[in-house]
Amino acid sequence: MMYRYLLLLLLIIVPLEAAELAEAFYSPDLGSSARMIRRGNVEGFSSVADIVFENPAGLYRIRKFSTSAFSTRFMDEVEYKSLSVAFRLPVGMVGIGMLGTSVSDIPKTFKDEESGEFDVSGYFNYKNYVSKLSYQYSTSRYFHIGASISYYMTDFDTVSGRGYNSDVGFLIDSDALDFSFVVKNIMRSSQINYTDSSGETATDIDGNEVATSELSSEGMKEELPLQTYYSLKYSLVHFQVYGQLKTVGRDRKFVKSVGLNFNPTYLPFFHASIGAKQSDVMQSIESEVGSNIQESMSMGVGLDLLGVNFDYAFEKSEHIEFDNKHYFSMALSF
Amino acid sequence: MFTTLSNTLLFVTIRKHLTASVIIACVCVLSSVPVFADDIDLDQSSIGFNRVSDFASGLTGSYNSLFLQQTKKTNIANNNKGSDNLVSDQLKLISVGFSNSQRATGLSIVNEADLYQDEDEDSEASVIGQALVYPNPFRQNSDFGAELGYRLSKDMTLQVHMYNMFAQQVLKRTFNSGAEGARKGYNKLQINKDTFDGGLLSAGVYFYVLVHDGDILTRGKMVVKP
Numbered sequence: 001m002m003y004r005y006l007l008l009l010l011l012i013i014v015p016l017e018a019a020e021l022a023e024a025f026y027s028p029d030l031g032s033s034a035r036m037i038r039r040g041n042v043e044g045f046s047s048v049a050d051i052v053f054e055n056p057a058g059l060y061r062i063r064k065f066s067t068s069a070f071s072t073r074f075m076d077e078v079e080y081k082s083l084s085v086a087f088r089l090p091v092g093m094v095g096i097g098m099l100g101t102s103v104s105d106i107p108k109t110f111k112d113e114e115s116g117e118f119d120v121s122g123y124f125n126y127k128n129y130v131s132k133l134s135y136q137y138s139t140s141r142y143f144h145i146g147a148s149i150s151y152y153m154t155d156f157d158t159v160s161g162r163g164y165n166s167d168v169g170f171l172i173d174s175d176a177l178d179f180s181f182v183v184k185n186i187m188r189s190s191q192i193n194y195t196d197s198s199g200e201t202a203t204d205i206d207g208n209e210v211a212t213s214e215l216s217s218e219g220m221k222e223e224l225p226l227q228t229y230y231s232l233k234y235s236l237v238h239f240q241v242y243g244q245l246k247t248v249g250r251d252r253k254f255v256k257s258v259g260l261n262f263n264p265t266y267l268p269f270f271h272a273s274i275g276a277k278q279s280d281v282m283q284s285i286e287s288e289v290g291s292n293i294q295e296s297m298s299m300g301v302g303l304d305l306l307g308v309n310f311d312y313a314f315e316k317s318e319h320i321e322f323d324n325k326h327y328f329s330m331a332l333s334f
Numbered sequence: 335m336f337t338t339l340s341n342t343l344l345f346v347t348i349r350k351h352l353t354a355s356v357i358i359a360c361v362c363v364l365s366s367v368p369v370f371a372d373d374i375d376l377d378q379s380s381i382g383f384n385r386v387s388d389f390a391s392g393l394t395g396s397y398n399s400l401f402l403q404q405t406k407k408t409n410i411a412n413n414n415k416g417s418d419n420l421v422s423d424q425l426k427l428i429s430v431g432f433s434n435s436q437r438a439t440g441l442s443i444v445n446e447a448d449l450y451q452d453e454d455e456d457s458e459a460s461v462i463g464q465a466l467v468y469p470n471p472f473r474q475n476s477d478f479g480a481e482l483g484y485r486l487s488k489d490m491t492l493q494v495h496m497y498n499m500f501a502q503q504v505l506k507r508t509f510n511s512g513a514e515g516a517r518k519g520y521n522k523l524q525i526n527k528d529t530f531d532g533g534l535l536s537a538g539v540y541f542y543v544l545v546h547d548g549d550i551l552t553r554g555k556m557v558v559k560p
Contacts, residue, residue: 024536025536025537026499026536026537026538030500074499074500074501075497075501075541077539077541077555078499078501078539101499103499103539103555106470106471106539106555106556106557107464107466107470107554107555108470108471109466109467109468109469109470110468111468115520116520117483117485117520118466118467118468118481118483119466120464120466126538126539126557128538154537156471156539156557157471157557159471159537159559159560161537161560192560194537194559194560196559214473214476214477214478215469215472215473215476215478216473217473217537217559217560220559220560221560222536222537222560279500279502281498281502281503281504282504282530282533282535283503283504283505284504284505284506284529284530284531285503285505285506286506286507286508289530289531289533290531290533291533294502317501318501318502318503319497319501319503320495320543320545320550321543321550321553322501325501
């Protein structure tokens with residue numbers, strides 16, 4: 001019993017002690033399913049395989065097998081796709097998931113020395129993948145722990161980045177109130193290491209050639225951002241209320257999320273949700289530069305038909321042209 | 335340059351006074367001398383006439399693209415730090431013809447011809463070609479960073495918006511018409527570590543949109559390297 005409390009204490013203290021030193025690696029934390037997004041991105045309460053992206057301790061909710069797929073497209077350019085599988089073994093639950101981000105046809109440019117204008121010399125693609133291997137074990141009906149190994153990789157043009165890290169979490173499940181806690185990227189010394197095979201040169205404003213070392217990413221590192229999530233779910237007849245605190249960024253800012261799900265007992269297969277969340281974004285708006293907390297709302301519906309789940313979520317975007325985001329996900333569980 | 339001007343006319347529109355126009359055109363081609371414009375004052379963007387006035391009245395010339403092809407560099411973090419470099423000049427004569435002048439009755443000899451210049455306000459606000467970032471991909475964590483280059487059809491109020499891969503806005507700049515970054519011709523905006531006061535963007539793809547009066551003129555994408 002003692003080790004359990006020591007583990008809890010460790011998990012809660014570590015995030016407060018951690019200091020971030022390098023730049024943060026882009027981590028696609030937009031959500032792993034439409035269900036989670038329509039509830040305000042509150043993590044830890046999915047009951048299908050995509051829980052591997054949220055809190056591996058939540059795998060206990062899957063009986064034997066589950067698979068989940070998620071897809072969306074932003075700004076007509078950015079493709080998000082995820083696929084996850086979870087299954088029960090005699091020693092516990094195991095989950096595997098991959099979440100990918102890709103952008104195609106990015107122009108590679110050169111400078112016309114005569115005119116000083118820029119032109120296209122070719123095109124390249126951008127890919128970013130996060131893969132997770134999760135394991136979950138239940139110590140009792142109420143207490144569940146889980147851990148994940150995460151592998152990160154990114155490729156674009158002549159640049160490649162690779163790194164790994166791990167997530168640790170636990171869940172306390174009571175009848176009406178559930179509590180989820182997870183620390184992501186807990187290995188502080190593990191970073192993304194980059195290689196860059198380019199030997200290109202460039203000229204600066206004054207026409208001087210820029211040193212290749214200024215342009216190359218060879219040997220560069222990015223930190224995998226430490227993230228902690230404290231999430232609650234309270235069930236009340238037809239409704240489930242969700243709340244979450246998440247720490248992000250160098251200064252350990254707290255960002256909040258809330259969600260409300262309507263799942264009437266007389267229509268047990270139907271879900272309708274609304275949520276609100278905060279995000280921490282570094283911005284340079286006119287003369288104002290800094291890290292700002294932005295708020296957004298989401299909503300959506302879902303159907304749970306004999307173990308097959310269909311979910312849709314809608315979210316407003318602040319993009320001047322593509323101001324609506326649509327998410328679709330599907331899951332199969334038994 | 336000016337002695338070959340008559341041979342570089344792209345479009346000649348004869349609206350009225352066909353006979354006079356034919357005569358003038360013949361004189362122009364045969365003599366290979368600057369008929370329509372004897373001198374061009376680039377600084378004042380004006381065209382002076384005298385030779386043609388010996389032949390016709392009511393002649394009205396217009397041009398849409400008389401501009402200096404300039405390289406404007408603007409530090410996006412501090413507009414006051416930009417510098418201008420003249421690279422080359424260019425003249426495009428779009429149309430020359432006869433207007434419906436009440437003074438002109440057939441071919442007559444007068445001392446002055448009416449020449450009007452299309453104002454920028456009449457031309458459509460647009461980005462000519464692509465707005466591109468050089469180099470791409472680039473390291474923001476360097477003194478050089480990168481430059482966003484685009485050619486504007488005229489002076490205009492311009493906004494540059496930039497978004498990350500979640501469609502969250504990370505940058506917005508507004509440039510007043512005629513200011514650096516919003517001038518007719520080629521403009522360059524620098525993006526480097528000063529853009530975010532030393533803060534660095536995560537490596538990844540960023541999307542920029544150029545906006546004028548709420549209309550999206552063009553958009554593009556760039557990649558930041560670590």
